[in-house]
Amino acid sequence: CVAIDPEMPLDRAALIGCAVTTGAGTIFNSCNVTPGETVAVVGCGGVGLATINAAKIAGAGRIIAADPIPEKREMAIRLGATDVVDATAEGAAGEIVELTKGGVDHSVEAVGRPQSAQLAVDVLRRGGTATILGMMPLDQKVGLSAMDLLSGKKLQGAIMGDNRFPVDIPRLVDFYIKGMLNLDDLISDRISLDQVNEGFAAMEKGDTARSVIVFE
Numbered sequence: 001c002v003a004i005d006p007e008m009p010l011d012r013a014a015l016i017g018c019a020v021t022t023g024a025g026t027i028f029n030s031c032n033v034t035p036g037e038t039v040a041v042v043g044c045g046g047v048g049l050a051t052i053n054a055a056k057i058a059g060a061g062r063i064i065a066a067d068p069i070p071e072k073r074e075m076a077i078r079l080g081a082t083d084v085v086d087a088t089a090e091g092a093a094g095e096i097v098e099l100t101k102g103g104v105d106h107s108v109e110a111v112g113r114p115q116s117a118q119l120a121v122d123v124l125r126r127g128g129t130a131t132i133l134g135m136m137p138l139d140q141k142v143g144l145s146a147m148d149l150l151s152g153k154k155l156q157g158a159i160m161g162d163n164r165f166p167v168d169i170p171r172l173v174d175f176y177i178k179g180m181l182n183l184d185d186l187i188s189d190r191i192s193l194d195q196v197n198e199g200f201a202a203m204e205k206g207d208t209a210r211s212v213i214v215f216e
Contacts, residue, residue: 002169005177011190011212012183015046016172018160019210020183022133023050023110025161025168027058030131031106035059038104040096040123042087043111044072046210047133049079049186051108056080057180064096064104066119071207078185093122100125109134117142127152133161190214 004013023046027033039055041048044067055063056079065076066087073084083099085092097103103125109117112134120130121144132142132155144155163169175181188208191199192215199211 002165004170004173007177008173011187011214012176013173014212015050015183015186015210016169019046019186020050020172020181021163021165021168022158022161023047023052023108024054024057024172024181025163026051026108026131026133026158027054027106027161028168029162029164030156030158031108031129033058033060033106036061037106038062038064038100038125040064040066040100040104040107040120041076041081042066042107042109042116042120043134044069044076045110045206046186048108048110049075049209051110051133052076052081053079053182057175062100062104064099064123066092066096066116069207072209075185075209079182087116087119093119096123102126103128105129106131112136114140114142121148121153121155124148124153127154129154129156132157186210187212192216 039060041051044065063081064083065081066085067073068088085095104123105128107120107123107130109120109132176183186209189211191211202208
């Protein structure tokens with residue numbers, strides 16, 4: 001258990017428990033993004049959107065969001081993306097490489113599909129790092145080619161963004177209270193417990209971010 005500022009609205013705090021700690025922790029802890037670096041995020045669900053928002057806070061010079069759903073790409077722009085790309089479009093990787101004049105310093109996969117993991121690898125610049133967050137089927141593999149290795153590219157995983165909960169949870173709360181972390185736009189719906197099946201249906205449809213169950 002971690003104590004948080006009592007000014008923090010609990011419906012917003014609920015998001016920090018998983019999606020935001022994973023996405024933001026990846027930027028701050030796993031990738032150590034520094035101001036001016038370029039970041040690509042593949043998948044704009046709750047984790048991907050939190051990753052984008054954290055990249056903005058970290059001062060990333062360019063943040064490219066890749067997702068096949070137009071509504072998710074619009075949300076990505078609200079959360080801090082400078083550019084958006086249809087992840088399933090032919091030539092998506094080439095488009096991101098062209099936007100960044102050679103590829104990104106960091107790419108983050110937040111979907112859990114081999115194709116999106118490959119996209120995260122394909123958009124790296126020389127010396128760039130791809131971080132896989134999505135939960136792929138356990139028999140799937142992601143790798144780097146010999147040319148990727150010769151180019152100094154790196155591939156890593158990150159469990160919940162390598163968070164240090166006693167440090168990171170209060171910090172994220174502070175970011176929200178100061179207006180830096182946008183949790184409001186991550187909440188698509190507030191539902192009651194008896195609407196939980198509707199929440200799952202909305203999640204499977206894929207055009208919303210998060211539904212929060214509110215106990216009245």
